[in-house]
Amino acid sequence: MSRIQEIFNIQYPVVSGGMVWCSGWRLASAVSNAGGLGLIGAGSMHPETLREHIQKAKKATVNPFGVNVPLLYPEPEKIMDVIVSEGVKIVFTSAGSPKKWTSFLHKHGITVAHVVSSAMFAKKSEDAGVDVIVAEGFEAGGHEGREETTTMNLIPAVRKSVSLPLLAAGGIATGEQMLAAIALGVDGVQMGSLFAASEESSAHADFKKRIVDTDEGGTKLMLKQLAPVRLIKNEFYQQVEEAEKRGASVDELKALLGSGRAKKGMFEGDIDEGELEIGQCASLINEVKPVAEIFKQLIEDYNQAIDSLVLKRC
Amino acid sequence: MSRIQEIFNIQYPVVSGGMVWCSGWRLASAVSNAGGLGLIGAGSMHPETLREHIQKAKKATVNPFGVNVPLLYPEPEKIMDVIVSEGVKIVFTSAGSPKKWTSFLHKHGITVAHVVSSAMFAKKSEDAGVDVIVAEGFEAGGHEGREETTTMNLIPAVRKSVSLPLLAAGGIATGEQMLAAIALGVDGVQMGSLFAASEESSAHADFKKRIVDTDEGGTKLMLKQLAPVRLIKNEFYQQVEEAEKRGASVDELKALLGSGRAKKGMFEGDIDEGELEIGQCASLINEVKPVAEIFKQLIEDYNQAIDSLVLKRC
Numbered sequence: 001m002s003r004i005q006e007i008f009n010i011q012y013p014v015v016s017g018g019m020v021w022c023s024g025w026r027l028a029s030a031v032s033n034a035g036g037l038g039l040i041g042a043g044s045m046h047p048e049t050l051r052e053h054i055q056k057a058k059k060a061t062v063n064p065f066g067v068n069v070p071l072l073y074p075e076p077e078k079i080m081d082v083i084v085s086e087g088v089k090i091v092f093t094s095a096g097s098p099k100k101w102t103s104f105l106h107k108h109g110i111t112v113a114h115v116v117s118s119a120m121f122a123k124k125s126e127d128a129g130v131d132v133i134v135a136e137g138f139e140a141g142g143h144e145g146r147e148e149t150t151t152m153n154l155i156p157a158v159r160k161s162v163s164l165p166l167l168a169a170g171g172i173a174t175g176e177q178m179l180a181a182i183a184l185g186v187d188g189v190q191m192g193s194l195f196a197a198s199e200e201s202s203a204h205a206d207f208k209k210r211i212v213d214t215d216e217g218g219t220k221l222m223l224k225q226l227a228p229v230r231l232i233k234n235e236f237y238q239q240v241e242e243a244e245k246r247g248a249s250v251d252e253l254k255a256l257l258g259s260g261r262a263k264k265g266m267f268e269g270d271i272d273e274g275e276l277e278i279g280q281c282a283s284l285i286n287e288v289k290p291v292a293e294i295f296k297q298l299i300e301d302y303n304q305a306i307d308s309l310v311l312k313r314c
Numbered sequence: 315m316s317r318i319q320e321i322f323n324i325q326y327p328v329v330s331g332g333m334v335w336c337s338g339w340r341l342a343s344a345v346s347n348a349g350g351l352g353l354i355g356a357g358s359m360h361p362e363t364l365r366e367h368i369q370k371a372k373k374a375t376v377n378p379f380g381v382n383v384p385l386l387y388p389e390p391e392k393i394m395d396v397i398v399s400e401g402v403k404i405v406f407t408s409a410g411s412p413k414k415w416t417s418f419l420h421k422h423g424i425t426v427a428h429v430v431s432s433a434m435f436a437k438k439s440e441d442a443g444v445d446v447i448v449a450e451g452f453e454a455g456g457h458e459g460r461e462e463t464t465t466m467n468l469i470p471a472v473r474k475s476v477s478l479p480l481l482a483a484g485g486i487a488t489g490e491q492m493l494a495a496i497a498l499g500v501d502g503v504q505m506g507s508l509f510a511a512s513e514e515s516s517a518h519a520d521f522k523k524r525i526v527d528t529d530e531g532g533t534k535l536m537l538k539q540l541a542p543v544r545l546i547k548n549e550f551y552q553q554v555e556e557a558e559k560r561g562a563s564v565d566e567l568k569a570l571l572g573s574g575r576a577k578k579g580m581f582e583g584d585i586d587e588g589e590l591e592i593g594q595c596a597s598l599i600n601e602v603k604p605v606a607e608i609f610k611q612l613i614e615d616y617n618q619a620i621d622s623l624v625l626k627r628c
Contacts, residue, residue: 002626012628119530119597138452139464147531150453150464152494153485153594157530171467180466180494182626183619216433216471217461247561280467283433299628305497306623312316312496313620314326314613 003165004188007111007132008090009064011035012299013188014178015134015167016195018068018092019141020044020277021266022203023195025053029060030200030291039092043070044263047078054086064090066113071096072227084108095144095227098128115169117145117154119161126162133164134190139171139280141192141230143221151181159185173281175301179309193279194298196266199290204269207276210234214282225250226257232276236261317479318502321425321446322404323378325349326613327502328492329448329481330509332382332406333455334358334591335580336517337509339367343374344514344605353406357384358577361392368400378404380427385410386541398422409458409541412442429483431459431468433475440476447478448504453485453594455506455544457535465495473499487595489615493623507593508612510580513604518583521590524548528596539564540571546590550575 004013016023016031018041028038040057042050050067057065067088069079072095080101083091091105094115105112106129113132114125122133135158136143137151149157151170159166168181169190178189196203197211214232221230222240231237243256257275265274289297318327330337330345332355342352354371356364364381371379381402383393386409394415397405405419408429419426420443427446428439436447449472450457451465463471465484473480482495483504492503510517511525528546535544536554545551557570571589579588603611 137464137466138462139467145531148452148534149530149594150451150466150485152451152464152466152491153453153597154530156488156490157597161530171464174470176470176498177466179623180497183494183497183623184490216463216468216475217459220462280463283467283471303627306627309493309497309620309623313617 002187004132004167007165008037010037012295013182014295014298015039015092015188015190017169017190017192018042018066019192019196020262022201023068024202025056025060027195027198027200027202027291028053028065029057030198031195032057032061032063032065034292034295035063036295037090038065039068040065041068042079043068043073044267047075047082050079051082051086054082054088058086066090066092068092068094069101070094071098071101076101080104083110092134093130094134098125098130102129113167116158117143118147118149119154119157122158122162126164131164132167133158133162134167134169135186136190137168137170138221139230140169141277141279143170143228143230148221152184155181155184155186171279171281173279173284175298175303176305177281177284178298178302179305193282194285194294195291196278197282197285197288198294199288203266205288206269206271207266207274208288210271210276211278211282211285212288214278214285216283219278219280219282223253223257226253229275229277230279232278232282234265234274234276235272236265236275316501318446318481321479322351322380324351326609327496328609328612329353329406329502329504331483331504331506332356332380333506333510334576336515337382338516339370339374341509341512341514341516341605342367342379343371344512345509346371346375346377346379348606348609349377350609351404352379353382354379355382356393357382357387358581361389361396364393365396365400368396368402372400380404380406382406382408384408385415390415394418397424406448407444408448412439412444416443427481430472431457432461432463433468433471436472436476440478445478446481447472447476448481448483449500450504451482451484452535453544454483455591455593457484457542457544462535466498469495469498469500485593485595487593487598489612489617490619491595491598492612492616493619507596508599508608509605510592511596511599511602512608513602517580519602520583520585521580521588522602524585524590525592525596525599526602528592528599530597533592533594533596537567537571540567543589543591544593546592546596548579548588548590549586550579550589
């Protein structure tokens with residue numbers, strides 16, 4: 001049993017990412033019921049919406065679940081108040097410094113995981129007192145790192161720099177990739193894209209279909225001057241690419257993005273004009289399935305991959 | 315025994331990349347003597363220089379070795395003539411289409427591997443009749459793919475698209491990473507950076523030291539408008555970054571690069587003004603060691619990582 005399974009009290013070392021417009025109570029509780037750790041994604045929720053999702057998740061599962069809070073959220077204190085008053089026990093913070101919130105969360109008995117994209121920020125997060133590090137590679141749907149370090153290279157570097165329990169994220173969607181990440185030194189994995197495309201995801205059915213239809217090379221990390229995000233190559237992506245090629249300013253890019261662009265694509269299903277955020281591993285996702293089936297396959301493939309490696313000793 | 319070990323008749327499924335200014339006869343023969351497949355890098359050699367290196371390699375090892383030919387080489391036919399007349403039996407082609415040369419090489423009894431950076435080009439290479447595919451991820455020192463697909467995501471995608479023996483390349487420098495790649499479905503690995511920093515590499519000692527000193531985040535893929543190359547962040551890199559930020563034209567970038575910039579850095583040891591090409595895994599290389607020691611450690615770590623995975627079944 002890995003340290004991730006112990007600290008979160010879960011059967012499998014698998015966390016579902018807290019993704020905007022995908023990770024509501026339905027997905028989070030399905031993942032927790034399947035033996036992983038489900039996260040509710042607060043990033044696309046008003047505080048009272050989050051409260052509703054937490055309450056529904058509590059009714060839908062007796063297993064542990066958590067909430068992901070992007071720290072660039074306009075009023076994080078309101079979100080944190082909901083989390084504390086609803087008795088949530090696990091919080092994943094991302095997109096910001098863990099310094100401010102970790103001690104607050106600890107005071108309320110909450111376990112804190114923080115998402116980083118470099119070995120340096122992993123060390124800073126450990127120094128800030130977080131309990132778990134999530135190392136997220138360049139392949140991810142929303143990768144913040146200017147260094148562009150990939151999962152294959154980020155994990156060993158972070159593993160050398162911190163001793164905390166460690167999750168890998170970014171471009172992981174299969175049992176073989178889960179095994180690869182664990183071979184590189186993590187205690188578990190966080191997966192986003194795979195669960196974004198699950199039946200229980202809140203995302204629009206047309207977005208899920210578009211994920212399944214995405215081939216290798218079908219995504220690209222864009223908008224690095226704003227908040228970098230990996231986009232499926234649809235019409236909106238083409239507009240962004242064209243703007244970036246001609247050297248558009250930050251203000252021009254902001255105007256092009258507008259507001260509600262991710263909701264439009266991922267939640268409302270406008271797959272041409274919407275912003276479709278996804279990891280590179282979208283190309284490895286072939287079907288929209290219920291979470292329980294996804295877990296069964298994932299763990300089966302993972303174990304089988306271990307068995308076949310035993311025959312590959314040199 | 316994997317298909318890579320069989321087709322190349324080698325003890326370990328490990329190939330050393332044919333890197334400009336690093337991969338001469340000394341490195342290639344050391345790798346072949348250690349049980350891997352050593353490649354001579356023709357990219358930085360005049361045809362008669364290549365002939366000299368091949369002849370010396372033949373004297374230095376009885377084991378198989380090969381030559382890497384970047385197909386954008388100004389006069390590939392001269393290089394190919396040397397390869398055929400010296401009786402080389404294995405050629406890795408890269409940076410170009412394998413269509414033109416594969417049948418020529420086959421006619422002379424030469425086994426052909428081709429380096430690709432996407433599943434689509436892997437399929438095209440299989441259709442062109444090559445014998446082995448090398449799938450090279452975004453982490454690599456010289457990554458050609460506009461798609462920026464990382465090793466973690468490229469390997470499974472290529473594995474699905476072709477049935478040929480497959481090598482992974484890009485950001486692999488440790489036994490654990492070798493295992494991760496094999497878990498993802500390849501039959502062996504090609505490593506560049508690790509051998510660039512070996513004692514037997516032709517590179518300048520100061521470049522090797524700079525590789526060892528590179529931390530996570532210390533490289534970046536630049537010059538995407540010319541031939542993309544991953545650079546160590548030295549003074550020359552800063553100049554490129556500044557030029558690209560202000561939207562410099564292709565001609566301006568060509569002028570900035572000038573000629574002989576890679577030789578200056580990697581072979582002559584000007585680590586400030588030279589072009590220092592390396593993979594992201596430079597951060598995982600801690601010491602300049604002889605190839606024999608590198609192999610011993612690599613295979614030991616690889617086998618040990620398999621043993622420890624057996625305890626991590628779910």
